[in-house]
Amino acid sequence: MTLRPTAGHELRDGGGGAMELRALDADDWQLLRDVRLRALKDSPAAYLADYEDEESWPEANWRRRFAGSLWVVAQEGDRVFGLARAVRVDERPPDERHFESVWVDPGDRGTGALRAMLRYLEDAEPRITDWLVWVLNDNVPARKVYERLGFHPTGERQPLADGSGRSEIRFRFRTDGAE
Template identity: 55%
Template sequence: MHVEVLAGDDWKILQEVRLRALKDSPAAFLATGEPSWGEAEWRTYSREGAWIVTRSGDQVIGILHCIRVDDRPTDERHLESVWVDPDHRRTGVLRTMLQYLAAIEPGVRILMAWILDGNDDARAAYERLGFESTGERQPLTKPRLCVEERLRLDRQAAISDSTDS
């Protein structure tokens, strides 16, 4: 596996893998307009936060979008649009992307992720990595009626726990 951060000019890679993710798991994401976007929208989207991809050979097999939310602490990042190709799930792709994120963002202590109710596979994957529920839930009405719950990982606690065992 090879992990990298996409550059702003890599918008076509982002477009291809994001559309694959939406086709594979439409209920797992809150996509609004990506299938109809043109180059300008994809270029803008590719420059928001850090887009981390994992490749097996030339094929992108995982993607993770990491953003800083303005009203949250500076040592916290939110994970969005996380997807792993079905043929590579449960093989460490998500763990590898999170380890890469830790290497490029060493000052980030807290990772957060909103998980849609019913996305049990994603919840289980995050929980295996040490994420826990914050108890925060929010109802959404667009693009569809649903509820999501925020999960949290304190990377310092996770590191301490793994060194204790």
């Protein structure tokens, strides 16, 4: 399935309902805030950020989240149930993007929303050949999901700065089929 980076794109999910994918812009900061806070509340152990910190952010902080990023949401009607972003990291090669801030509502997991959002971002940036994601080492469900999507561990690890002893593992997905 080829998804195009245009507002209002619809596709069918596994349950037969219409899933729409759309890019957000800075004027959608309130929607980003609402969905991001839902994600942090739903899955706090999956993120380095925490709900209490981001909940108090002013509008300007949310608008800054759009700089250097492409955000996409999955929704059905007005109900948003998925969020992801592509981020250009300055010190990395220009054909790489990081896949970050990923979340799918628990009731919508397994519907293909995550795969659809990744494909949407791929289509939005067709020159990108390497998609990278950091996954917390103890987040086994996320690691399995990314592996099912075709991501492979790169062997890179980075310790968390919080002193917890936890670390993140980097995974890579190559759009050109190479590993």
